[in-house]
Amino acid sequence: MKIGKYEIKHPIIQGGMGVGISWDKLAGTVSLEGGLGVISAVGTGYYKENKDLSIKMRREKPVDVMNFYNKDALKKIIDNARKICGDAPLACNILYACNDYGRIVEDACEAGIDIIITGAGIPTNMPEFTKNYPDVALIPIVSSARALKLICKKWKRYNKLPDAVIVEGPLSGGHQGFSYEQCFQEEFQLENIVPPVIEEAKNWGNPPIIAAGGIWDKNDIDKYLNMGCAGVQMATRFIGTFECDADVNMKNVLIQAKSEDIKLMKSPVGLPARGVQTNLQKSMLEGTAPKVVCISNCVAPCHRGVEAKAVGYCIADRLGAAYQGDVETGLFFTGSNGYKIDKIITVHELMEKLIKGE
Ligand SMILES: Cc1cc2nc3c(=O)[nH]c(=O)nc-3n(C[C@H](O)[C@H](O)[C@H](O)COP(=O)(O)O)c2cc1C
Numbered sequence: 075m076k077i078g079k080y081e082i083k084h085p086i087i088q089g090g091m092g093v094g095i096s097w098d099k100l101a102g103t104v105s106l107e108g109g110l111g112v113i114s115a116v117g118t119g120y121y122k123e124n125k126d127l128s129i130k131m132r133r134e135k136p137v138d139v140m141n142f143y144n145k146d147a148l149k150k151i152i153d154n155a156r157k158i159c160g161d162a163p164l165a166c167n168i169l170y171a172c173n174d175y176g177r178i179v180e181d182a183c184e185a186g187i188d189i190i191i192t193g194a195g196i197p198t199n200m201p202e203f204t205k206n207y208p209d210v211a212l213i214p215i216v217s218s219a220r221a222l223k224l225i226c227k228k229w230k231r232y233n234k235l236p237d238a239v240i241v242e243g244p245l246s247g248g249h250q251g252f253s254y255e256q257c258f259q260e261e262f263q264l265e266n267i268v269p270p271v272i273e274e275a276k277n278w279g280n281p282p283i284i285a286a287g288g289i290w291d292k293n294d295i296d297k298y299l300n301m302g303c304a305g306v307q308m309a310t311r312f313i314g315t316f317e318c319d320a321d322v323n324m325k326n327v328l329i330q331a332k333s334e335d336i337k338l339m340k341s342p343v344g345l346p347a348r349g350v351q352t353n354l355q356k357s358m359l360e361g362t363a364p365k366v367v368c369i370s371n372c373v374a375p376c377h378r379g380v381e382a383k384a385v386g387y388c389i390a391d392r393l394g395a396a397y398q399g400d401v402e403t404g405l406f407f408t409g410s411n412g413y414k415i416d417k418i419i420t421v422h423e424l425m426e427k428l429i430k431g432e
Contacts, residue, residue, distance in 0.1 A: 238282040323400075350408055
């Protein structure tokens, strides 16, 4: 699979997973194994190797945007991933909803990232922040042909077209590009939204199209390659690896989860989000959930905690707690296939299974 000037050996992108699920070990190892490893830029202030960086914390949470999306910590994560994968292509996932989106894109470019992937919003000005880095390839995540058309029209002013496009359907983990109702409707399922995006892309330089959301094994991968996709993005299955940067408690939450425990919930980002129902949801119903106080000022749509108070939890704090292994108050995102993880394997073993079939 070719993305911009980068050749990726296997047509598999490991999806970015915020607040410590896909950092140096996971992304570095996936790139080493010939897939595209994706570091998440979200919540780098929580990175466990930050001890020597002066990151301002309050109640074990990074304070405000500059600490939550910490530049030095992101650089450290990228450097550490490079120690694993060398010169292999390496990507960074940066949500459009992040406060300081542009600054974070620039930080990632400065730290030597090859590819930037952005979803959770329509990144109409993404190329603005990569002007000084012409080799950095740009990949927007879309959920419709209409969104792709809008992005390409807006990018004309930068004389830039997407280097690849990820189409994400409603079985994916974390935030969805759909309303709650749409997530269950046939017309929005991945196999139905991919063909119109492939058609639309033909008007915009025919970039590689990558399918994401609910892809589990080689059969699924082949299905989308046969449909005309250049590759797939998979996230949930990579949580079941030793190299995944998440705490072992998160991996166990998934191993123990049953299909009916995985649900869509409201999020302060303003989009439905898929995760495992754990003690957090129970405590919200009982009125014993952690009090919402905005410390990290993480995403623009939350308006400094206004939305968090409305939905009953702070997304930065709860994902941070999950990274720290706190099963009582953590928020555990997963795709709809998360219950299929039954044991932890290496990234090498997983890549072999995905490429060769079981
Ligand atoms: C734990 C978790 C965290 C995620 N965090 C992000 C994120 O920060 N940014 C993003 O664009 N997508 C995020 N996603 C979505 C994935 O990158 C991916 O596109 C999607 O989950 C693919 O579906 P799958 O998990 O069924 O393979 C997350 C998914 C999971 C499971």
